[in-house]
Amino acid sequence: QQPVQSPQAVILREGEDAVINCSSSKALYSVHWYRQKHGEAPVFLMILLKGGEQKGHEKISASFNEKKQQSSLYLTASQLSYSGTYFCGTEGGDTDKLIFGTGTRLQVFP
Amino acid sequence: DTAVSQTPKYLVTQMGNDKSIKCEQNLGHDTMYWYKQDSKKFLKIMFSYNNKELIINETVPNRFSPKSPDKAHLNLHINSLELGDSAVYFCASSHLGQVHEAFFGQGTRLTVV
Numbered sequence: 035q036q037p038v039q040s041p042q043a044v045i046l047r048e049g050e051d052a053v054i055n056c057s058s059s060k061a062l063y064s065v066h067w068y069r070q071k072h073g074e075a076p077v078f079l080m081i082l083l084k085g086g087e088q089k090g091h092e093k094i095s096a097s098f099n100e101k102k103q104q105s106s107l108y109l110t111a112s113q114l115s116y117s118g119t120y121f122c123g124t125e126g127g128d129t130d131k132l133i134f135g136t137g138t139r140l141q142v143f144p
Numbered sequence: 145d146t147a148v149s150q151t152p153k154y155l156v157t158q159m160g161n162d163k164s165i166k167c168e169q170n171l172g173h174d175t176m177y178w179y180k181q182d183s184k185k186f187l188k189i190m191f192s193y194n195n196k197e198l199i200i201n202e203t204v205p206n207r208f209s210p211k212s213p214d215k216a217h218l219n220l221h222i223n224s225l226e227l228g229d230s231a232v233y234f235c236a237s238s239h240l241g242q243v244h245e246a247f248f249g250q251g252t253r254l255t256v257v
Contacts, residue, residue, distance in 0.1 A: 036186075066245065068246075075234060075248035075251055076187070077248070078247070081245060119185055123246070131189055131192050131199060132189065132236075134186075134187040137187070
């Protein structure tokens with residue numbers, strides 16, 4: 035079952051903040067976050083393991099609520115380089131398959 | 145040195161043809177994947193494969209078959225290509241287990257005409 039991300043798209047001005055949510059209908063063992071720029075391959079940002087873990091990457095951080103089967107990605111003081119499509123990737127406890135969410139397109143303008 | 149490489153980068157072919165996409169990784173990973181990214185940008189897993197197990201997404205037509213000659217390669221064979229197969233196909237690899245990041249190849253844009 036594919037995780038659902040919200041919002042589907044975000045438009046920001048440089049310096050603004052954004053939150054991207056990822057919600058799964060299945061119990062999760064871990065959540066990955068990736069960014070894909072136009073015409074390129076997805077690139078890994080971070081992994082969060084169950085247990086309320088929070089991680090950070092530059093001014094991008096994320097949280098994982100295992101009980102709610104949700105993760106959120108926080109982009110602070112966005113830069114032009116943040117533009118792209120963000121995917122969460124989830125792994126359940128019974129499989130090594132990395133299933134990606136529906137994606138959130140983020141555009142940052144000057 | 146490219147970590148995960150796919151060839152070709154672009155592939156244009158006619159309906160009904162059979163084609164292959166090659167993938168190689170030099171990261172020493174033991175798990176490899178194929179993903180299909182359609183025009184809506186959804187990344188759908190097609191296969192995951194490690195030394196011991198091939199896991200097939202049940203929605204993948206049996207015209208698609210992965211072939212792994214060794215741990216470093218996972219090729220994708222597609223028979224009787226259809227218009228709906230047009231998409232970008234990504235190969236990825238990771239260490240076995242659930243806590244390791246996946247590294248992606250640059251993608252193969254397949255266009256069926």
